[in-house]
Amino acid sequence: MSVEDDKKELEWPMDKVRSTFINFFKEKHGHTYWGSSPCVPVDDPTLLFTNAGMNQYKPLFLGTCDPALPMSKLTRATNSQKCIRAGGKHNDLDDVGKDVYHHTFFEMLGNWSFGDYFKEETIAMSWSCLVDEFKLDPNRLYASYFGGDETTPPDLEARDIWLKYLPAERVLPFDAADNFWEMGATGPCGPCVEIHYDRIGGRDAAHLVNADVPDVIEIWNNVFIQFNREADGSLRPLPSQHVDTGMGFERLTSILQGVDSNYDTDIFQPLFEEIRILTNAPRPYGGKVGPVEDIGFIDMAYRVIADHVRTLSFAIVDGAVPSNDGRGYVLRRVLRRAVRYGRQNLGAELGFFSNLVPKLVEIMGGTFPELIERQDYIISVVREEEESFSRTLDKGLQKFTDLASNEDNNGVFSGKDAHYLYATMGFPIDLTELMAEELGMTVDKDGFEAKMKEEQEMSQAAHAEKMAAGSGKDMRMVAEQTSHLVHTLSVPATDDSAKYTTEVLDGSIVKALFIGRGETEDQIGFVDSVTKESSTVGIILDRTSFYAEQGGQTYDTGDIVKVGDSATFRITNVQLYGSFVLHLGIVIDGELSVGDSVSCSVDYVRRRPISSNHTMTHVLNYALREILVNRPAAEGKVSTGVNVDQKGSLVDEFKSRFDFSWNGQLTPQQLADVETLVRDQIVKETPVDCFVAPLADAEKIGALRAVFGEKYPDPVRIVAVTPSPVTEILANPQDAMWNGYSVEFCGGTHLTNTKEAEAFCLLNEEGIAKGIRRIIFVTLDDAKKAIATADEFETRLEAASKLDGGDELEALVKVLSMECNSLVVSTVRKTSFRETIADLLKKVMAYKKQRMAGMTDEIKAKAIAAGEVTDGNKVIFRFDFGANAKLGKNVATAFTKKITDKAIMIISADSDADRFLVLAMAPKGVDVDCKAWCNAVIEGTDGKGGGKKDSAQFTVPDISLLDSAIAKAEQW
Structure with missing residues (x-):
C-alpha cells in the first residue's frame, strides 16, 4: 500500500494535521506563515541543532534583530519547525527505541506573538484550536501553570484564565522545572502553561500529569516571555511581552488518529514496512517494549532505525555531515546506532540504511521539498558512512560478545574494553553502554574516560561574543539594553550607510555611551560621559562610517575624535546589536559625552585588503561552481549529486577563508583551473557594482548565489562582478549571460574593480568535515609575495635539475625538500614543486644505487681486511x-x-x-x-x-x- 493510500483511509492524515494547525492561526487569527528554519542553525553557535520552534526568533526576543530583515516586521507568526534533540542540553538519543514516544527528530507546531497579544488571547486560541478545530474531548484536557517559588510569585493570571475553560481540579500548579521557561542563565524568560491530554479518558488523571506516563502526555506548551533574568538571579519585567508556543506534531497526530503511540501513525508506519522489506526482518513491527515482550529487541530496532533515518536525512540536507566532533559526531553516533540495530537485530545486509532514504523522501518530501532536491546527496553521505562503519561492525560485535562473556566482569563491562571498542572498532561509548544494558550489564564509564587521551568534545559550542581585550567586562547588548536605548533614551537606529565610503565622516553625534552590563547602579550599563578611567567602553552614534562585524567580514578599526577637542576614542572592535552599531574601545585622551559632535576616522589602509579579500571571495565562489559543476556538466560528465554551496567564510586583512560543500579533495588540475579563472577576472579588470533592490526582484536573478538558510533584508544589496551594472541584470534577470559572472547578496565592503585586487594566490585546500572543504587565499601584496617566492624557488629547482646525481644534488635536494614544506605559496605550485623534488630524489637514489654497486667490491675487501686484523x-x-x-x-x-x-x-x-x-x-x-x-x-x-x-x-x-x-x- 502506498503512502497516499494510507492517508486516504485516515480522517486525520499527518499532512492534514499540519495544514489545519497552520491555517487556523494564519487564516483565523492573522498570523504570518514563517517557514521552518534549518535544523542545523546557520547563525546560532550556542546550539548543536535547532531544538525548538523559537530558536530562529531569538533575535526578536533579545531585541537584536536587524530592522532591515523581513523578520523584524513580524508581530504574529506560525509554522511547523524541524527539530533535533540529540546531543547538547536537550538529548533524547539514549531513550529512542526503548519506549514508544521519544524521538531525536520531530516537528514542533507553533504560534508566536512579538509584543502583540499575550496570555488571554493565547490561551483562548489554544483552546479553540484543540476543541473547535481538532475536536478533542475537552474532558480529557488538563492545564498546568507556574505555582511560584521562594523567589517568584505564582502565575495566577494564567490560572484564572484557564479556569474559564477547565474546572479547578484540572488546572494544576507545578514548580519552575515544569512551568517556568528560561533561555539561559540570564536573559528573557517567563512562566508557561502546559496542556496535557489523557488518552484513556473517563477518569480523574490529575495525579498522572507530569508523571512521565505515556497515557497522559503534554501536547502543547505556551510560554509567556515577560521577564529578563539578571546576573544576580533577579527578574526584571521586559518592556515588550512575547508569546512562544510549541506543540508536538507527532503526539497530536497520534491522538487524532486514535493510536497509543506516535510510532503507530502514518508518519512512521510506511517507514516500518519499508524497513521490513529492506532488512527481511523476522516479523512486522508490533509496538512491543522491553526484553520480556520485545524478544530480540525487534520492535526497538524498528523504532531506532525509523527515527534515526529522519534525523540524519534532515540534518544532512540542512548542512551537517557525520564527522569526529561537535554535531558531526552526534550524527555519526546516530547512524552507527541505527546500523547496529539493523545488522544485529533485524539481520540486514550492508546498505539497507541508505536504501531507506527514498521512502522517507516519499513520505515527507511534499512538505519539505529540500529532501527531494537533495535526495541523491543524502544517500551518498549516508552510504559512505554506513559502509565505513560496516567494515568493522561484525568484528566489533563479536569482540564485544567475547569481552562481555568474561566470567570475571561481575556485571560490569570494563572501561578499558569500552575504550578498545571505541578506538579500534569505532563504537561510540553510548553504543557500548546500550549493548551492555541489553545484557543486564553496566559500563565502567570512569574507566573509559580515564583511558581517553582527550575527552571527545560533545557539548554545544560556547558562544564567544566579541569583547575588547583585557577589559573583563560584559560588553554585550541584549534585549534590556536595546529596549533601554529605544524606550528610555529615545536613541534612533544607527545610520551606517557611510560604511561603504572611504572618507572621514564628520559631524556624527554621540547618542549613547555604554560601559558594560552590570557596571551601573541600574545594571543596564549606560552613562553620560567617559574618560580614560572608564576602561573599555562602547559608543553609539547617530551615523557612522565604521563597518560592524557581520556576514563573515571582520570589523573596522580606527579613531573617533571629538570635534574641536583633543578627545580621542580608539576603536578596536565594532559589533551590531539589532539596529545599533556599537563601537568598542578605549578613550586615549580627554572626555567624551553624550551629545558631543565627533568625526569617524576608519583605518582604510587596514580595510583595503579586507575589501580585496571579500570581493575575490565572491569570484572564488563563482569559479568553484564553474570548474566543479558547470564545466563537467557542459562536457556531458555525470553529476556527483553535490552542489557547490557556501558553508561559511571569514574575511579579514590577512586572508580569506571560504568553506563549501563538495565530496572529496579537489584534484591539482581543478585547483589550477580555479586559480586561473580567478586570476583571469583580475586581468580582465571586471567592474564590481553594488545596488540595493527589492528582495522579490533580486531573487528572480537566475545567476544569483545565496547562502542556504541565510536571512536577507528587504530591500537587499546585490554585489555583481560583471561588465554590466546590476540595474541591467535586474532588467533581464533570467539572461544566461549572467551565469558567467559572480552575482550575490552581500552587505560587505568591496572593490570597485577586480584589478584593484592586483594578485590572487590560493594557499591551501583541505577537508574540514565529511562533504565540507575549505580554501584559504590571499590577494594584494601577500599574493604578490607568494608568487615571487614561488618564482624564486622554481628557479632554484631548475638549477638543481641540471645537476647530475652526485653528492651535490643529494645535499641540495634535502634542503629544497625541507624548505618546500614551509613555503607560503600557491598550493598548485607547491604540488608541482613536490613532484619535481620527487623526480630529483629518484635521480639521487639512482646515483646512490649505481655508486653502491661500484663500491661493493671495495666494501667487501675492507670488511675482510678488518677481519684479518x-x-x-x-x-x-x-x-x-x-x-x-x-x-x-x-x-x-x-x-x-x-x-x-x-x-x-x-x-x-x-x-x-x-x-x-x-x-x-x-x-x-x-x-x-x-x-x-x-x-x-x-x-x-x-x-x-x-x-x-x-x-x-x-x-x-x-x-x-x-x-x-x-x-x-x-x-x-
Missing part, C-alpha cells in the same frame, strides 16, 4: 652505505667465505631516513648467536627485524643511537 671470533665493521640490507648481506656472505673463524656485525647509517642497519652473520662452526647479538645491540631502540642464530638483521629508526649501538656490540 681483529682478534677473537667477532668483527664489528662500520661502513655507511645506507640501510641496504641486500648489499649488507652480500658483504657479510663474502666475509664468511673468506674468514671462516669469525662472525661479522655490519653497522651502516642511512642519514637520508635517519636510521641505521644492524646485520650479523656467522660461518658454520663459529659459536656466535647472531640474533642474540643483534637483539643486545638494538635493545631499547624500537628497532625492527629478525633472523636466526647464524644470520640476523634489524633496522633502528633513530640514527642518534648509532654510537651507543656500536658500544653495545663491542661489550657483548
Whole structure:
C-alpha cells in the first residue's frame, strides 16, 4: 500500500494535521506563515541543532534583530519547525527505541506573538484550536501553570484564565522545572502553561500529569516571555511581552488518529514496512517494549532505525555531515546506532540504511521539498558512512560478545574494553553502554574516560561574543539594553550607510555611551560621559562610517575624535546589536559625552585588503561552481549529486577563508583551473557594482548565489562582478549571460574593480568535515609575495635539475625538500614543486644505487681486511652505505667465505631516513648467536627485524643511537 493510500483511509492524515494547525492561526487569527528554519542553525553557535520552534526568533526576543530583515516586521507568526534533540542540553538519543514516544527528530507546531497579544488571547486560541478545530474531548484536557517559588510569585493570571475553560481540579500548579521557561542563565524568560491530554479518558488523571506516563502526555506548551533574568538571579519585567508556543506534531497526530503511540501513525508506519522489506526482518513491527515482550529487541530496532533515518536525512540536507566532533559526531553516533540495530537485530545486509532514504523522501518530501532536491546527496553521505562503519561492525560485535562473556566482569563491562571498542572498532561509548544494558550489564564509564587521551568534545559550542581585550567586562547588548536605548533614551537606529565610503565622516553625534552590563547602579550599563578611567567602553552614534562585524567580514578599526577637542576614542572592535552599531574601545585622551559632535576616522589602509579579500571571495565562489559543476556538466560528465554551496567564510586583512560543500579533495588540475579563472577576472579588470533592490526582484536573478538558510533584508544589496551594472541584470534577470559572472547578496565592503585586487594566490585546500572543504587565499601584496617566492624557488629547482646525481644534488635536494614544506605559496605550485623534488630524489637514489654497486667490491675487501686484523671470533665493521640490507648481506656472505673463524656485525647509517642497519652473520662452526647479538645491540631502540642464530638483521629508526649501538656490540 502506498503512502497516499494510507492517508486516504485516515480522517486525520499527518499532512492534514499540519495544514489545519497552520491555517487556523494564519487564516483565523492573522498570523504570518514563517517557514521552518534549518535544523542545523546557520547563525546560532550556542546550539548543536535547532531544538525548538523559537530558536530562529531569538533575535526578536533579545531585541537584536536587524530592522532591515523581513523578520523584524513580524508581530504574529506560525509554522511547523524541524527539530533535533540529540546531543547538547536537550538529548533524547539514549531513550529512542526503548519506549514508544521519544524521538531525536520531530516537528514542533507553533504560534508566536512579538509584543502583540499575550496570555488571554493565547490561551483562548489554544483552546479553540484543540476543541473547535481538532475536536478533542475537552474532558480529557488538563492545564498546568507556574505555582511560584521562594523567589517568584505564582502565575495566577494564567490560572484564572484557564479556569474559564477547565474546572479547578484540572488546572494544576507545578514548580519552575515544569512551568517556568528560561533561555539561559540570564536573559528573557517567563512562566508557561502546559496542556496535557489523557488518552484513556473517563477518569480523574490529575495525579498522572507530569508523571512521565505515556497515557497522559503534554501536547502543547505556551510560554509567556515577560521577564529578563539578571546576573544576580533577579527578574526584571521586559518592556515588550512575547508569546512562544510549541506543540508536538507527532503526539497530536497520534491522538487524532486514535493510536497509543506516535510510532503507530502514518508518519512512521510506511517507514516500518519499508524497513521490513529492506532488512527481511523476522516479523512486522508490533509496538512491543522491553526484553520480556520485545524478544530480540525487534520492535526497538524498528523504532531506532525509523527515527534515526529522519534525523540524519534532515540534518544532512540542512548542512551537517557525520564527522569526529561537535554535531558531526552526534550524527555519526546516530547512524552507527541505527546500523547496529539493523545488522544485529533485524539481520540486514550492508546498505539497507541508505536504501531507506527514498521512502522517507516519499513520505515527507511534499512538505519539505529540500529532501527531494537533495535526495541523491543524502544517500551518498549516508552510504559512505554506513559502509565505513560496516567494515568493522561484525568484528566489533563479536569482540564485544567475547569481552562481555568474561566470567570475571561481575556485571560490569570494563572501561578499558569500552575504550578498545571505541578506538579500534569505532563504537561510540553510548553504543557500548546500550549493548551492555541489553545484557543486564553496566559500563565502567570512569574507566573509559580515564583511558581517553582527550575527552571527545560533545557539548554545544560556547558562544564567544566579541569583547575588547583585557577589559573583563560584559560588553554585550541584549534585549534590556536595546529596549533601554529605544524606550528610555529615545536613541534612533544607527545610520551606517557611510560604511561603504572611504572618507572621514564628520559631524556624527554621540547618542549613547555604554560601559558594560552590570557596571551601573541600574545594571543596564549606560552613562553620560567617559574618560580614560572608564576602561573599555562602547559608543553609539547617530551615523557612522565604521563597518560592524557581520556576514563573515571582520570589523573596522580606527579613531573617533571629538570635534574641536583633543578627545580621542580608539576603536578596536565594532559589533551590531539589532539596529545599533556599537563601537568598542578605549578613550586615549580627554572626555567624551553624550551629545558631543565627533568625526569617524576608519583605518582604510587596514580595510583595503579586507575589501580585496571579500570581493575575490565572491569570484572564488563563482569559479568553484564553474570548474566543479558547470564545466563537467557542459562536457556531458555525470553529476556527483553535490552542489557547490557556501558553508561559511571569514574575511579579514590577512586572508580569506571560504568553506563549501563538495565530496572529496579537489584534484591539482581543478585547483589550477580555479586559480586561473580567478586570476583571469583580475586581468580582465571586471567592474564590481553594488545596488540595493527589492528582495522579490533580486531573487528572480537566475545567476544569483545565496547562502542556504541565510536571512536577507528587504530591500537587499546585490554585489555583481560583471561588465554590466546590476540595474541591467535586474532588467533581464533570467539572461544566461549572467551565469558567467559572480552575482550575490552581500552587505560587505568591496572593490570597485577586480584589478584593484592586483594578485590572487590560493594557499591551501583541505577537508574540514565529511562533504565540507575549505580554501584559504590571499590577494594584494601577500599574493604578490607568494608568487615571487614561488618564482624564486622554481628557479632554484631548475638549477638543481641540471645537476647530475652526485653528492651535490643529494645535499641540495634535502634542503629544497625541507624548505618546500614551509613555503607560503600557491598550493598548485607547491604540488608541482613536490613532484619535481620527487623526480630529483629518484635521480639521487639512482646515483646512490649505481655508486653502491661500484663500491661493493671495495666494501667487501675492507670488511675482510678488518677481519684479518681483529682478534677473537667477532668483527664489528662500520661502513655507511645506507640501510641496504641486500648489499649488507652480500658483504657479510663474502666475509664468511673468506674468514671462516669469525662472525661479522655490519653497522651502516642511512642519514637520508635517519636510521641505521644492524646485520650479523656467522660461518658454520663459529659459536656466535647472531640474533642474540643483534637483539643486545638494538635493545631499547624500537628497532625492527629478525633472523636466526647464524644470520640476523634489524633496522633502528633513530640514527642518534648509532654510537651507543656500536658500544653495545663491542661489550657483548
